[in-house]
Amino acid sequence: MQRRTLIRTALASSVAAALPAAFAQGSGNWPTGKPITYLVPFPAGGTTDVLGRLIGQKLGPALGTTVIIDNKGGAGGSVGSEIGARAAPDGFTLVGGTISSHAINISLYPKLGYDPQKSFAPVTLIGTNPVVLVVNQASPCKTLKDVIEASKAKAGGLSSASAGTGTSQHLALELLAYKSGVKFTHIPYKGSGPAIQDVIGGQVDMMFDTTVVAGPHIQSGKLRAIAVTSAKRLASMPDVPTVAESGVPGLRDFEVVSWQAIFVPANTPAPVVDRLHAEIRKILATPEMQDKLKGFGMEPADLSTTQIAAFQKAEVEKWAQVIKAAGIKPD
16 A cells, blocks of 8 residues: 555656656647737837737737737836736736836836846847937927927926836936936826827827837828937938937937837746747748838847846846936836
8 A cells, every 4th residue: 555655656746747848848739729818018009019919910820829919008017017927827928028117117116016037038029219209290399409498498397298107208208307407297198109199189298209109190290200319310210310419418328229028927938938939030030020110110139038138137227227316206
């Protein structure tokens, strides 16, 4: 009887030990038709949402399943990211991470419900892109100097919308205020979509936003581009100067670059992460997606998961310094 118990115990231990290996070997069959949820921690219409839908449309068929976009906006991407961090690490939950949700917020919110590095495993860095300062087409401001002077003349300064506190749009504004010594009034929204609509409608004076969101409205004539936050002018907007070119004192080294990535909950099996990385990499490498990314003003990226982790770590450290130096606090 004792011997049978020992044999059963040994067999159980062997089976348990073999499960991760079996999972790894069988990962080629994953996800076995079960739908994958792609969490977008911002409302529909923003950069993360647009990219998530483009990638999801291709990723579903590549994996033999469907990818469902689930928008969970709030707190600069923190609400949806926390939901993603708590999801089962089984490969059926993807999280659209950004510079705000996965680099900035950890230094901005004292009680963030997740750690941007420890709570997730990186899958893909989609690309990087600068943000562009825009005003309504009816605004009298034509240059950054005009914006600065108008803000000096208005009590409380010009109002500036953002996709939420701690987003790249917000940080770009705070960096402009910090370096120029000029006050602005920050108006946070729960995403780029509703924020930029109020700039178009004239309810808010201006906004820093990604070229993905602002580009179509600039092309349609609803918004006027004032300056881009990259070190060099964009090929997609060659006539729009950089902030550093504005001639405003203190802004010669001004640069803010946003980024978009895809993460999964920490402890997701490595074979699943590798499969996702490989499939999404194929999608992003197609001429169609490369053209779309460049059309958005994005610089496509092709980094390994290890390189993405190192990049993210550097970004977390960089923005921690900026937030501390500028004394930025959540609204």
